[in-house]
Amino acid sequence: MADVKLAQVKAFMPSLSSSYQVERQFVGQVVAKQRADIGFELAGKISKIFVDEGDHVSQGEILMQLDTELLDIEYTDLQAQLQQLAADAALVKANLKRVKSLKKEGYASAQSLDELVAQQKSLWANKARIDASIKANRTRIEKSSLLAPYNGIVDRRTVSEGTVVGASQAVLTxxxxxxxxxxxxxxxxxxxxxxxxxxxxxTVAEQDYAVKLVASGGQVDPQTRTVQLRFALPENDNLVSGQLAYLNVVETIDEPGYWIPVSAIIDGVRGLWNVYAIVQQSDGTFLLERRDVSVRYATQQQAFVSGALAENEAIVATGLHRYVPGQRVEPDVQPSGVN
Structure with a gap:
């Protein structure tokens, strides 16, 4: 009787591992560190708009301006009051000098001197009041110009020239x-x-970015049941707010099992999977035996399984559809494992 040619099988020898790692990916989004809806501190009519949506702006750059005609008129009036006050102060000063001279010679009373001194103090007080009014007027004029709070991009504009806006009304984002x-x-x-x-x-747009954890949220989101983590991206990353970002987290699960090639498993029954163990017989030949395993985790190339496997017991590594349990084979055992 001619020798029967045995099927050649590629064998794999799994080694027992006490745990396995699962790489989980969580989706977030890129957000700007600061996003502000800005407006004027004062009410007024918009006279000039210097930017539009999509424009890049620099910190301190003028974005919009209110009509300051009434404030300019008020400033002119205050300057006139200040000039009038200066003339009155000069007259009082001259009279005071004259009365002091006459009082020494006995031709002026102390009451006249006291009245001029009081009048001079009143003029000084009026000057301080007008100076404060001028400063307030200048401040209102300065606040009539809307400045960029930081380097950024104008995302939205909600008003046009000629629009009358209220104090703190958002006009730009x-x-x-x-x-x-x-x-x-x-x-x-x-x-x-x-x-x-x-x-x-x-990972954003298939490109990896090194990030640094800024803060971890202090409560669970009631909708997603997650805790929010904030990571700082590198400066000038050229990313756009709203882009999807992916964070990979490696979880270590303490459960014994074996890493084997995905090609070494085949469908079983009752939700289990099968592997074909290569068992050496007493006559030195090798026989395939079906073993039930449970897949705990799998990637595209390998799977972590637990079940009826023994450490360093060879299994068929690939091509299981070509073999059946009980078949005699000739293995090519390779003592290399999958990490």
């Missing part, structure tokens, strides 16, 4: 540029797996 953050929600049970000190990276 400015988004800070070059200081973006990433906000990601992470379940409470996984917070312990997020090293709050070690450097992190997030």
């Amino acid at each position: 400015v988004v800070q540029q070059g200081a973006n953050e990433v906000k990601v929600g992470v379940p409470v049970r996984l917070l312990e797996h997020v090293d709050l000190v070690a450097p992190k990276s997030v």
Whole structure:
């Protein structure tokens, strides 16, 4: 009887591991560090608009201006009052000098001197009041110009020239540029797996960015049941607020099992999977035996399984559809494992 040619199988020898790591990915978004709806501190009519939506602005740049005609008239009036006061003060000063001279010679009373001194003090008080009014007028004129609070981009404009606006009414939305953050929600049970000190990276538009944890939220979001983490992106990252960002968190699960190639498992029954163990017989030949396993975690190339496997017991690594349990095979055992 001619020798039967045995099927050649590629074998894999799994090694027992006490735990396995699961890489979980959480989706967040890029947000600007600062986003402000800005407006004038004073009410008035908008006379000039220097920017529009999408324009880049620098800190301190004039964005809009209110009509200051009435304030300019008020300033002119206050200057005239100040000049009149200066003339009155000069006259009182001259009279005071004259009365003092006459009093020494006995031709003026002490009452006349006291009246001039009181009048001079009154003029000084009026001057201080007018100076304060001028300062207030100048401040209102300065506040009639809306300035950019930081370097950024104008995201929205809600008014046009000629519009009468109220105090604190939002007229522009400015988004800070070059200081973006990433906000990601992470379940409470996984917070312990997020090293709050070690450097992190997030993926935005298929590009990785090194980030630094800024803060961890103090409460659970009632809708997503997650805790929000804030990460600072590098300066001038050229990202746009609202882009999706992905944070990878590695979770270590303490459960014994084996890493095997995905190609080494095949459908089983009752929700289980099967592997084909290569068992050496007493006559030195090798026989395939079906073993039930449970897949705990899987990637595109490998799976972590637990079940009826023994450590360092060879299994068929690939091509299980070509074999059946009980079949005699000739294995090519390779003592290399999957990490």
